[in-house]
Amino acid sequence: MAHQNIFDQYKAENSVIHRLSPIVKVVLAVLFIFSNALLPDGAWLSFALKWGAILMLSLLAKLEWHYTLKRSVIVLPFALAGISALFSLPGKTLAIWQLGSLELILTDAGLLRFESILLRSWLSVQVAILLVSTTTFPDLIHALEHLRLPKMLVTVIAFLYRYMTVLSDEALRLLRARQSRSALLPEQRGGGNLLWRARTAGNMVGQLFLRSYERSDRIYYAMLSRGYSGHLRTLNPHNINIRDWLLLMLSFLLITFLQFFARL
Amino acid sequence: MHFSPAPLHIPDGFLSIIVSVISWAITIAILSVAVKHTENLDEKQVPLMGVMAAFIFAAQMINFPVAGGTSGHLLGGAFAAIILGPWAGMLVMTAVIGVQGLLLQDGGLLVMGANILNMGLVTSAIGFGLYRLAPSSTENPQQNRNLKLGLAGIAAWLSVMAGALLTSLQLWLSDTARLDIVLPAMLGIHALIGIGETLITVSALAFIFRTRPDLLDQAQGQERGGRAWIFVGVAISLFVLILSPLASSNPDGLERVASDLGFLAQGIDSPYSILPDYTLPFLGDSAFSTVAAGVIGAFVVGAIIFIISKMKRVNIRADK
Numbered sequence: 001m002a003h004q005n006i007f008d009q010y011k012a013e014n015s016v017i018h019r020l021s022p023i024v025k026v027v028l029a030v031l032f033i034f035s036n037a038l039l040p041d042g043a044w045l046s047f048a049l050k051w052g053a054i055l056m057l058s059l060l061a062k063l064e065w066h067y068t069l070k071r072s073v074i075v076l077p078f079a080l081a082g083i084s085a086l087f088s089l090p091g092k093t094l095a096i097w098q099l100g101s102l103e104l105i106l107t108d109a110g111l112l113r114f115e116s117i118l119l120r121s122w123l124s125v126q127v128a129i130l131l132v133s134t135t136t137f138p139d140l141i142h143a144l145e146h147l148r149l150p151k152m153l154v155t156v157i158a159f160l161y162r163y164m165t166v167l168s169d170e171a172l173r174l175l176r177a178r179q180s181r182s183a184l185l186p187e188q189r190g191g192g193n194l195l196w197r198a199r200t201a202g203n204m205v206g207q208l209f210l211r212s213y214e215r216s217d218r219i220y221y222a223m224l225s226r227g228y229s230g231h232l233r234t235l236n237p238h239n240i241n242i243r244d245w246l247l248l249m250l251s252f253l254l255i256t257f258l259q260f261f262a263r264l
Numbered sequence: 265m266h267f268s269p270a271p272l273h274i275p276d277g278f279l280s281i282i283v284s285v286i287s288w289a290i291t292i293a294i295l296s297v298a299v300k301h302t303e304n305l306d307e308k309q310v311p312l313m314g315v316m317a318a319f320i321f322a323a324q325m326i327n328f329p330v331a332g333g334t335s336g337h338l339l340g341g342a343f344a345a346i347i348l349g350p351w352a353g354m355l356v357m358t359a360v361i362g363v364q365g366l367l368l369q370d371g372g373l374l375v376m377g378a379n380i381l382n383m384g385l386v387t388s389a390i391g392f393g394l395y396r397l398a399p400s401s402t403e404n405p406q407q408n409r410n411l412k413l414g415l416a417g418i419a420a421w422l423s424v425m426a427g428a429l430l431t432s433l434q435l436w437l438s439d440t441a442r443l444d445i446v447l448p449a450m451l452g453i454h455a456l457i458g459i460g461e462t463l464i465t466v467s468a469l470a471f472i473f474r475t476r477p478d479l480l481d482q483a484q485g486q487e488r489g490g491r492a493w494i495f496v497g498v499a500i501s502l503f504v505l506i507l508s509p510l511a512s513s514n515p516d517g518l519e520r521v522a523s524d525l526g527f528l529a530q531g532i533d534s535p536y537s538i539l540p541d542y543t544l545p546f547l548g549d550s551a552f553s554t555v556a557a558g559v560i561g562a563f564v565v566g567a568i569i570f571i572i573s574k575m576k577r578v579n580i581r582a583d584k
Contacts, residue, residue, distance in 0.1 A: 078278065164318045197329060
């Protein structure tokens with residue numbers, strides 16, 4: 001691809017995982033995340049086995065073994081929202097804090113729930129990272145089309161992928177222009193009051209909107225002159241062959257087995 | 265990079281299967297109506313929606329310093345619905361949230377239905393519904409313009425609050441968070457984030473009113489969305505305005521109402537009664553029962569999607 005999208009995490013390699021049909025990969029990733037949500041709290045061995053599967057797939061995909069691990073920190077900020085789970089379940093009391101009128105009782109059941117939520121979330125985000133680092137985004141969009149996502153939405157997503165870098169550049173240009181006009185003296189507050197700053201940002205958003213709107217007109221006429229008929233085409237047939245089916249069956253069996261195993 | 269994960273993008277693992285599945289079902293039902301409504305537009309609208317989705321994505325980068333190193337930026341749901349109409353706004357926001365989840369892992373895949381519902385669909389409905397309250401033309405255009413800006417500002421703040429309220433409720437129903445902690449925390453933070461949303465939305469719209477008023481005048485047209493939107497927007501706003509303070513000051517009350525309605529079983533039981541504890545009562549508490557419950561849940565969603573798509577196809581045939 002001539003124009004690499006800076007947001008794209010695709011790692012070009014020639015591996016078994018890269019060659020799999022993107023449809024199968026999407027289905028498998030969703031199945032994996034679905035089964036994470038089904039695993040009971042505290043099924044440590046099953047969680048560990050699932051992480052083992054991720055590591056194995058990473059190696060098969062010729063990624064570094066800790067590649068998904070390194071990128072998975074993105075879920076950390078949201079862990080804040082799960083903290084209250086620590087105090088939500090009745091069980092053996094481990095500690096009690098008094099926070100104003102709020103009495104926080106840390107229980108063993110609450111701790112178990114919190115740890116399990118974090119593990120599930122962390123395993124799920126790793127498999128999503130694996131998916132996008134072994135599948136190009138255009139292939140991913142095409143897979144979604146095969147999985148019956150409405151054509152209209154597929155086209156909008158394809159456009160978004162194509163122009164997100166272009167318009168992000170435009171936004172960065174606006175930010176740079178603001179930066180270069182906002183000289184700051186040391187030890188002095190600059191940039192007016194909050195309202196003024198927000199208005200400046202609002203004007204920039206409005207400016208970005210007009211540039212995007214006018215650009216979409218030009219894009220449409222250019223596409224029309226190249227024979228655009230309302231939907232995007234692809235040369236990649238994306239057939240699902242017997243190997244894909246076998247893998248799908250095998251993974252489904254493994255994941256079902258893991259569910260039983262976790263409840264033994 | 266200027267990309268900051270917003271606290272409303274729920275990652276996978278934080279919502280229970282049942283809550284995720286119900287959210288997906290609602291989202292898919294609304295989106296299939298949105299797709300049907302936008303399919304009748306001329307083909308020029310499709311590239312426009314695509315570029316507008318990229319615009320919302322890029323506009324979320326434009327931030328302004330608030331205080332102490334934090335900064336505010338646009339979420340964009342209300343803004344998108346006001347400039348593009350409610351249905352197109354919903355599709356645009358869906359594409360943005362979908363790509364953030366798929367490509368950047370900002371928000372999970374199984375919970376994407378909930379994320380789209382909270383940040384895309386509800387925000388668009390409030391945004392357009394309240395904006396539509398203003399008459400399309402009066403003798404005093406300046407006054408009308410101010411009224412529109414005012415409504416847009418209120419809608420922007422409420423849309424962020426609605427997203428925060430829904431997110432807290434979903435976390436609570438999933439047994440992931442304690443309602444009396446998560447609700448005041450989420451609503452408190454987003455009451456401030458919402459002010460940023462209001463300021464940016466209003467000043468961006470004011471900028472467009474000054475430079476290209478024609479674009480906003482056509483946004484008022486009947487073909488974008490009828491007056492029923494006013495009802496939808498006002499109803500959701502009232503829901504947010506009444507439930508938020510009520511639930512924050514008295515979360516026990518909400519829990520009691522929920523348990524009276526049968527959502528919440530006693531004690532630590534999971535907050536749903538159709539598939540209690542992901543098991544089927546008649547199969548007993550075995551692993552097989554849990555898996556069967558999961559499969560049945562997936563099947564129900566599949567059936568709902570199938571029926572909706574079937575109905576959609578019949579409608580389109582009837583149109584022709």
